[in-house]
Amino acid sequence: MSSPPSTALPDNTAALLTHGDPWTTIGAEGVRELLGQLAPTAQGQAHLRRFLADADATWITAADPHLPRQAQRLLRLLRDRGITVALPVCSGCGREQLLTQTLEDGRRVCNTCRDTRNTRRCDGCERIRVISHRIAGQSFCGTCRRRRPEAKETCIRCGHDRLVQNRTQDGPVCPQCAPGKIESCVHCGHDRRVRVRFLGGPTCEPCFNIIRGTRRPCPRCGTIGLVASVADDGTLACSTCTGARSRFVCADCGVEDIRNGKRCYPCLARIALDDLFASGTPDRRAALEPLRQRLLGHPEPKSMARWPGRSVSAAILREILTEDRELTHEGLDQHPTAQAVSLLRHALVDVGVLEPRDTAWVQFVAWTDTFLEDRPEHMMRHLGPFCRWHVPARTRLLIARNGITDGTFVRARRICRTAAHFLDDLHAHQLELKTASQHAVESYLDRHPHNFEPLAVFLRWVSQSGAADRIHPIPSPYADPYTAYPIDTYRSWMRRFATDETIPLRTRICALIAGITGRPSTTIAGLTTASIIDDGDGMLLRLGTTPAHLPPPLPALIRRQLATPRRWDTESTWLFPSKLRAGAHVHASRFAADLQNLSCSIVRLRGAALLNLAATMPGAPLCDLTGMSPNVAARWQIVAASAYAQYPAIRL
Numbered sequence: 296m297s298s299p300p301s302t303a304l305p306d307n308t309a310a311l312l313t314h315g316d317p318w319t320t321i322g323a324e325g326v327r328e329l330l331g332q333l334a335p336t337a338q339g340q341a342h343l344r345r346f347l348a349d350a351d352a353t354w355i356t357a358a359d360p361h362l363p364r365q366a367q368r369l370l371r372l373l374r375d376r377g378i379t380v381a382l383p384v385c386s387g388c389g390r391e392q393l394l395t396q397t398l399e400d401g402r403r404v405c406n407t408c409r410d411t412r413n414t415r416r417c418d419g420c421e422r423i424r425v426i427s428h429r430i431a432g433q434s435f436c437g438t439c440r441r442r443r444p445e446a447k448e449t450c451i452r453c454g455h456d457r458l459v460q461n462r463t464q465d466g467p468v469c470p471q472c473a474p475g476k477i478e479s480c481v482h483c484g485h486d487r488r489v490r491v492r493f494l495g496g497p498t499c500e501p502c503f504n505i506i507r508g509t510r511r512p513c514p515r516c517g518t519i520g521l522v523a524s525v526a527d528d529g530t531l532a533c534s535t536c537t538g539a540r541s542r543f544v545c546a547d548c549g550v551e552d553i554r555n556g557k558r559c560y561p562c563l564a565r566i567a568l569d570d571l572f573a574s575g576t577p578d579r580r581a582a583l584e585p586l587r588q589r590l591l592g593h594p595e596p597k598s599m600a601r602w603p604g605r606s607v608s609a610a611i612l613r614e615i616l617t618e619d620r621e622l623t624h625e626g627l628d629q630h631p632t633a634q635a636v637s638l639l640r641h642a643l644v645d646v647g648v649l650e651p652r653d654t655a656w657v658q659f660v661a662w663t664d665t666f667l668e669d670r671p672e673h674m675m676r677h678l679g680p681f682c683r684w685h686v687p688a689r690t691r692l693l694i695a696r697n698g699i700t701d702g703t704f705v706r707a708r709r710i711c712r713t714a715a716h717f718l719d720d721l722h723a724h725q726l727e728l729k730t731a732s733q734h735a736v737e738s739y740l741d742r743h744p745h746n747f748e749p750l751a752v753f754l755r756w757v758s759q760s761g762a763a764d765r766i767h768p769i770p771s772p773y774a775d776p777y778t779a780y781p782i783d784t785y786r787s788w789m790r791r792f793a794t795d796e797t798i799p800l801r802t803r804i805c806a807l808i809a810g811i812t813g814r815p816s817t818t819i820a821g822l823t824t825a826s827i828i829d830d831g832d833g834m835l836l837r838l839g840t841t842p843a844h845l846p847p848p849l850p851a852l853i854r855r856q857l858a859t860p861r862r863w864d865t866e867s868t869w870l871f872p873s874k875l876r877a878g879a880h881v882h883a884s885r886f887a888a889d890l891q892n893l894s895c896s897i898v899r900l901r902g903a904a905l906l907n908l909a910a911t912m913p914g915a916p917l918c919d920l921t922g923m924s925p926n927v928a929a930r931w932q933i934v935a936a937s938a939y940a941q942y943p944a945i946r947l
Contacts, residue, residue: 303340304330307347314352317378333369335542336493343369356381360394360403367393387412419443482506493542495525506531507543508553521551555600563600565591571603575616582622583615585646589877594860607635608642624652628661638875645878659687659704666711674718677728677762682711685756700817702883706749713749728757732765740769779902785810788895793848800859801871801881802889804852809897811846812838813904813921816897820883822870827853839919910935 308326311318318326334340343365354362355370358381362370370380382391386398387408396409404412410425417424419439427437430445440446447456450469457469471477471488478489481496490503498506506523513522513533524537534541534551541551545559552559558566568590572580580587593599603609611630614620620630627636643649663682670678690707720739721731736754740747747769757763780788792798792806805819818838828835828842834850835842845853853870861867869880890897908917909931917928 301337301340303337303344306344307340310344310347317355317373321376329369329372331540333372334365339365358383360384360386361397362394364393364395493525494523495529495531510553521553553597555597560596560600564593564596567600567603571609571613572616574613576618579616579618579622583612583648586612586642586648589642589646607632608639611635611639622648624649624654624657628657633658638877641873641876641879655699655704659690659707662708663711666708666715670715673722674715677757678711678715678718680760681714681753681756686710686752689752700821700883702815702817705884710749710752713746714753716743716746717750717753728763728766730765731763733767736766736769778898779906780896780899782903782907785900785903785907788900798893799889800852800856802886802893804849804856804870805886806890806895806897806900807849807852808836810900810904811849812836812843813901813908814838815901816883816886818922820871820880820886823868824857824870825868827857827870829854839922841916841919843920905931906935 304327307330308323311326311330312323321329330340330343334343342363346363346366350366354366355373356379360383362383367383370382373380374382383394383403384390385392385394385405385408386402387404390405392405392407394403395406396404398404398412413426414423415426415434416422417426417436417439418433419435419442422436424436424438426434428435428440430440430443435443441458446458448459448467449456450472451463451466452468452472455469457471459467460470460473461468477486478497479486480489480499480502482494482498482502485499487499487501489497490500491498494503494506507521509521510519511522512519513536514530515526515532515536518533518535520533521541521543522531522533523543524532524534524539524541526532526537543554544551545554545562546557547562548559550559552561554560555563568587572583572587575583590599603613611620611627611632615622615626620626624640627640630636637654640649640654644651663686667675667679667682686707690703694703717739718728721728721735724735726735736750740750751768754763754766754768758767779785789807789810792803792810795803805816808814808819809816822836826837828837829850834845834853836845837843856870861872867878871881873879873881887897890900905921905923908921909928912920914925914928914932917923917932918925921928923931
């Protein structure tokens with residue numbers, strides 16, 4: 296049987312009205328609203344009823360330090376309404392604080408004075424903590440006391456050695472088995488410890504965290520927000536539909552939202568950013584005001600509320616605000632944490648505080664200096680000129696010919712590392728580069744076949760520069776069928792990417808575009824909304840001169856991607872905007888890593904697509920769709936045997 300409804304609220308209302316002014320001036324309805332704001336639960340009203348049973352009308356002006364906490368909070372609510380009251384004063388600090396502790400001599404103090412009085416070095420952890428127990432002449436904080444063996448006793452219900460919650464006539468009871476703690480949750484049905492009861496009945500901790508921390512559509516009106524109020528039929532709905540005052544209203548802005556403590560995350564983010572910028576000088580605050588406005592509008596306020604206190608980028612920004620670091624690209628280059636500097640640099644450039652700079656070149660030059668540092672003399676004779684002169688010149692030529700991509704400097708670094716690795720291998724076998732034979736190259740490639748392409752660049756340079764007399768580059772197997780999936784495997788992967796909703800959206804789009812057009816991930820990562828032509832019925836993708844028609848389900852997937860909330864610039868034109876680098880797109884390596892986690896090789900997926908396209912398309916359209924040069928396209932057509940595939944009899 297359910298317990299009868301509590302009469303504590305009407306009893307307290309009637310008791311206060313008998314005390315005269317100011318209660319009669321407020322009125323019965325106002326007093327009831329005030330009490331509901333003070334103590335939303337029946338248990339809190341019962342505590343206040345026990346006090347009012349013996350109190351007279353003078354308690355609001357007597358400043359009695361022994362008033363219970365509920366009465367003190369009620370006085371504060373009256374004072375907020377402009378009513379004259381007398382609040383009790385802490386006997387320790389002399390301020391009008393909430394008095395919660397009674398000392399040995401009967402004086403009442405606030406929590407701060409209580410902690411100050413009992414704060415000293417703990418004999419357990421050797422730290423300055425609030426002392427809660429004295430055992431055998433030693434002082435222990437609450438944490439150390441709970442860790443001591445004598446703090447735990449055998450529970451009479453579960454038989455486990457745990458901390459004691461209650462002591463009954465039969466023996467101690469642990470917190471998990473205490474009366475009224477373990478009940479069936481009305482939301483999930485599991486027998487768990489009760490966290491709250493105001494959400495329609497006993498609610499366990501996991502369900503409570505989900506309800507107060509999840510924004511979802513209201514089952515009645517469909518509005519997206521917190522569904523954390525109890526309707527007349529006992530179900531959960533938003534506070535607008537139930538007409539009840541929400542318990543999750545922010546103390547600052549008054550908006551019902553996900554909170555941390557008494558404030559919502561947008562307010563916490565605003566406070567954290569205000570504290571961060573308050574430490575700066577007036578000139579720097581004015582210069583960085585565009586960045587502050589962008590951070591205030593960040594679509595993930597929970598992340599932004601924690602960012603100033605734990606991010607290295609925020610620490611660098613604090614140094615700039617206090618003028619400990621110059622607000623220039625050179626000042627950022629001096630910080631040792633490259634990733635944090637890169638993220639902050641993108642944000643400053645995106646809001647216009649810093650001018651755009653070719654950061655990739657600067658970072659590559661700095662990387663080269665670090666890479667060549669402390670190399671032995673016999674290696675630096677060849678590696679130094681190669682990395683400092685030939686690789687940058689080759690990279691500039693490729694950028695002028697094909698443009699810069701995410702993989703441009705990745706390949707340049709790989710070429711330098713492979714050259715150093717090859718020279719180390721020669722030195723380990725007691726060989727000199729000048730006199731080493733071609734057998735040394737073949738032996739190295741047998742052990743490291745994946746280094747063929749970057750090593751070919753180094754071998755071509757040493758052969759042309761005269762650094763090696765007997766070493767020559769090996770001809771490249773320009774297009775091999777083994778780099779492509781078999782047709783059955785290719786179709787299986789494409790079918791999975793088209794239908795499997797468990798795969799991340801951006802991974803599905805990248806794999807489908809690569810599997811249809813043969814384009815690399817660097818091209819796909821740099822797609823913008825200008826590359827997409829959507830008329831509502833079909834969708835075209837402009838990769839070359841002529842737009843290509845996208846088959847289903849790619850149009851629907853791309854529309855979903857465009858509708859995804861943007862983390863930095865809400866008006867970004869990137870199809871895949873970066874979540875960390877403001878104003879930039881997702882790095883192409885992320886697509887390869889996502890596919891690698893699925894055991895799918897984007898190289899072999901593209902290879903199968905290129906073989907299929909080369910066998911069925913003429914040269915000019917093939918080059919326009921795939922971005923290949925005519926020579927490379929002709930080689931793929933030879934590998935795909937397109938000259939023979941045009942004969943129907945042979946194809947059959």
